[in-house]
Amino acid sequence: MTFNLEDKDLHISHLEQEIETLRSQLDDANNIIDAIRDGSVDALVVQKEGKAEIYSIESADYTYRILIEKFGEGALSISDDGLILYCNDYFSQLIGIPASKITGSYFTEYVNSHRDYVRLKNSLNDGPVKGEFTLKGNDRNIPVYISLTDLHPTVPAIGVVVTDLSEKKGHELALVKHQHELEDKIHELNASNTSLEQFIHVISHDLKEPLRKILMYTARLNGSEENEDAVYHNIIKSSALRLNSLVDDLVKYAFIANKDEELKISLDEVLKEVIDDLEITIQEKAAIIESDSLPVIKGSKVQMRQLFSNLIINAIKYSRENGIPVIKIKYAHDIVTEGKIKYHKVSITDNGIGMEKAHISKIFTIFQRLHMRNEYSGNGIGLAICKKIMENHNGHITVESIIGSGSTFNLYFPVNDIN
Known part of the structure; x- marks a missing residue:
């Protein structure tokens, strides 16, 4: 076969083009090899018959790969069009x-809402993005938190971190369930309290009405009985008065559990009103009441x-027999701190009979009396009411006492913002 000069030149030109193409392919191959060596590439995507095949490179950045495999969350790298190039065992x-x-x-393929995922991915232009999604597992829906990070231009891929929210969602559902159960219990308790209040009203009325009649008719018998009958009459009258007092105190104790609307209150004004109300009792005993200026509370x-x-x-x-009661009400203007809570401290000190140390823990218990009924009147409810009132106001009451010297x-x- 012979070639003329023109054919020879054309053949040389083709060979040069093939050489240039081979040189370009070699450069690409060298670049890929260099990328594999420096860890920039950990997988190759090869298109075969229109289908992408992924070839992972096990040696690429081995330390990084171990870290991701041991990661306590799902980790993936995906191409711009969503093709999964790599996933760790946790995600699998x-x-x-x-x-x-x-x-x-x-x-x-694993996202329930394709539209939400596309919306999230499109936000990558503004930096890493995060959002809650539901993934489709093999046999269940999985609530997850997804974080997307654009790895360009270092790596032509998108990094995906997936956090399983199943346990968190389970706790939230359990919390909601418990909250509903608690609300149901509160409704039941409110209904029970309403019924109890109605019951107390009925009992107090039904008890007090016959008591009122007993007292009224025994009063008409005054002076009309012989000596023995007079003794019985006094016993009946005394018992009826005591029962009447007990009913009043029980009603007070029951209703003191209800918290009224909290308002701004001057304790100075409260004390003045109480002293006015007790004017006769104070005068009969010639009692002396001294008081500091008291705080305003809610x-x-x-x-x-x-x-x-x-x-x-x-x-x-x-008070002591034949002694003048002296009651001193003091306010510690320095705020008292107990733990993280700040308090106003108001002390009420008397010079009465006091009480033994062993009895102090008992006095705030309902119906607890330290003396015989013929020594001191009362039903043993007053201090229990005081304790309940302080609890209603998120405060507390304590007592110090010395037998024969009085009590404080x-x-x-609690210190509140007074607006």
Whole structure:
């Protein structure tokens, strides 16, 4: 075969083009090899008959690969169009599909809402993005938190971190369930309290009405009985009066559990009103009451009046025989701190008979009496009411006492913003 000069030149030109193409392919191959060596590439995507095949490179950045495999969350790298180039074992176990089958599939196959995923991915232009999604596992829906990070231009891929929210969602559902159960219990308790209040009203009315008649008719018998009958009459009258007092105290104790609307209250005004109410009792005993300027608190004025009234009556009742009751009400202007809570401290000190140390723990218990009924009147409810009132106001009451020298009741009111 012979070639003319023109054919020879054309053949040389073709050979040069083929050489240039081979040189370009060689450069590409060298670049890929260099990328594999420096860890920039950990997988190759090869298109065969229109289908992408992924070839992982086990040696690429081995330390990084071990870290991701041990990662306590799902980790993937995907191409711009969502093709999964790599996933760790955690994600494979979460979905319930072998990693070999996940690699080469599209991430959107595992997302319940394709539209939400596209919206999230499109936000990558503004930086890493995060959002809650539901993934489709092998046999269940999985609530997850997804974080997408654009790895360009270092790596032509998108990094995906998947956090399983199943346990968190389970706790949230359990919390909601418990909250509903608690609300149901509160409704039941409110209904029970309403029924109890109605019951107390009925009992107090049904008991007090016959008592009122007993007292009214025994009063008409005064002076009309012979000596023995007079004794019986006095016993009946005394018992009826005591029962009447007991019913009143029980009603007070039952209703003091209700918290009124909290208002701004001047304890100075409360004390003045109580002293006015007890004017006759104070005069009969020639009692002396001294008081510092008291703080303003938030609470129920009705309950505050009952609190101070009970404590002052208590101090007068248990005064020393033939002695003048002296009651000193002091306010520690320095705020008292207990733990993280700050309190106003108001102390009510008397010079009465006092009490033994062993009895101090008993006095706030309902119906607890330290003396015989013929020594001191009362039903053993007054101090229990005081304790309940302080609890209603998120405070507390304590007592210090020396037998024969008197007692000090300390009232601790939480410091609130008074607007």
